[in-house]
Amino acid sequence: MTVQRASARLLAEIRRSHTVYSYVDVISPTQERVRLPATGGEVSCDRTAAVRRTCKAVCVDPLGTLVPSDTTSLLTPYGTELRPYRGVRYAPTTEHPEGEIDVLPLGVFRLSKVTIQDTTGGSPDIQLEAFDLSRTVARDKFTSPYVIAVGTNIVDAIKGILARTFPDLSYDSISTTRTTTAPRLYDVGDDPWDAVTELAQSLGCDIYFDVEGWVVIAPPADIDALPTPDFTYVEGERCTMIDLSRVFTDEPGYNGVVLTGESPGDELPPVRAVSWDEEPTSATYHLGPYGEVPQFITDQLIKTVDEAQATADQLLRNLLGFSSQLSISGIVNPSFEAGQVVQVVRARSHVSGLYAVDAFNVPLDVSGTQSLTLRQKRTAGGG
Template sequence: MPRQSDRFYTEIRRSHHPLAFVEAKGINGEVVRLTVKSGDVSVDRTASPRRSLNVTVVDTTGALVPDKTRGLLTPYGTELRPFRGVRYSDGTTELAPLGVFHLAKVDPSESSSGEQEIKVEAFDPSRRVIRDKFIRPYTIAPGTPIIAVIQRILARTYPNLEYDIVPSPMVTTQTIVYDAGDDAWEAVTELADSMGAEIYFSTVGRVVIAPPNDVDANPAPEFTYIEGPGCTLTSLSSTLSDEPGFNGVVIIGESPGDDKPPVRAEAWDEEPTSPTYRHGPYGEVPLIIRDSNIKSTFDAVVAAKKRLNELLGFVAQLSITSVVNPALEAGDVVLVQRKRSKVDDLFTIDSFKVPLLGTDTQTLQIRSKRRRA
């Protein structure tokens, strides 16, 4: 589903007036729009945290320079919300939120001319969960719905979170104990993975728990880079590698009974036109995963397919530079067609940056999901 209006996507495909800013919200509720000199938002679906913000702010009045531990731009609870969008010819604007970030590091400096600059580093809310480690053994009883477990763990850090969840009937199959010092975000990530889902904070601060995009089930791309009028792509480079190159996943779960073997499922690249087709010259390169939370063949199949979707395509990667589309999300499916580079395929976005200056371009790291027939 498009995150912005049709008008927005039409506008960014032609010469337009970009608009970007960052709002800072202090612990007392004060909101200030910052004067941004440079910066960007980085998004990486394999990283924890998934989103990070690096920005240089100009302090024209001196009011933003921290006074030791006091001030708006101190790493003790300040929230940053960057936006980027367009200003239409009629003067109206449309903005895409780029995330909710907690300030982590502040570096003020003063130039010889007396100009005050403040370099700011911030991360999405998952960093606070990562830092809020279990301080004593944390036990989950067997038979507890996994989504409820995830929500309970996150509530330790954020009691009032809002969620966007694709429901799952899966429950824990045995007692789970997290020891003091264990990473709570790693725990919920592994629990989501056992359901065939991924977990992250959205650009508006909601927790998303949902399966990753499956290009074969939903081939309509979120955005297209097709050479010709309206194409925003300016350059691309490609990398072909057979590492790690897994083209199959074998999931081994929990035994359904004392006298029965563990449940098991396999998922393979079964597309004959794919370069990593299991029965082709490439052969079989399986990833073996053991997960005690999986107690049925159905759950094992779901988890195997989800993991395979994440793995397929690492052998065909592109780095593309384009005019900025701030509404993208890691995991989105895009179509790239470039005849001279022999590229005509669907790709999934692994990582990208959104610059906060209107003159900058956007770089995306994408990988092939399948060969187009």
């Protein structure tokens, strides 16, 4: 998982009273770029959603020059991209009398819908809706049968499908020696994003577009392997958490993966691997009172027991922790990516642990607060 690195100065600044600075860069298919101040809206990110990131922005065009007049205008949903940013403006100094700006990118989005709200006595509000580039890939359905040849490297197969829509993508990807053992056929009308998601899953990986528009192909974060959290919400001075709610649930509740590799074309018998929650201190420990609740997965790209076991172990990391969920709100941290790990400590709610970030929002307006959906894998300091 790629993580955008916020400066230590920015992370310290958002823990106290600060001046929010946000804007949206609008980029035409011919790379014309216009910057609009953002007065409202938000970017939302959800690791479990079909489209990971969405953007809704309210911008002001004081001169009225960007209000679209026809389908050839910049602010129309025919290939225009949005790149929103949020950060802070530091206090003025001699060197920076207007205050130095420190912002982080929030994603690369294709514009989907534009609404002009024009009221008497003011400049028109431009309301923008957009989705990350995975939606564009999904809409670019296969128009003829698409075949992945025998012996194709799986990461190369993913890149080949994505190149149909975006020929010049940048990648932050694991490397693999795993290949296809039989032709893989996609029919007319099949969804290419579903195809690459399935291929990535066979490697035990997530696939998504990051905040810079790069394609990430990487395993989910392993909370147990992380020595320190990416951000902390520990009650006391400078804690940015406003409130929290805690839910205990057994849905979906999987604490194991049973994976069967049925690789066609190699005349080998199917292989099988099982991965369980093996942590005795976990609420969903498979030998504890919770019992065993497996998810069954069949994958045609897995050929060996070792491959099956490695993939099952990786997929289990995406499933564990839903039995203890937190929803918290707080002061906005624009540096988050789904899958990062935060520490939350709140004594009166008996909360003290490490949590994976499954979903969050980043408001673009000054007064908005941030909401995060978290799931727990282990307690702070636990093994």
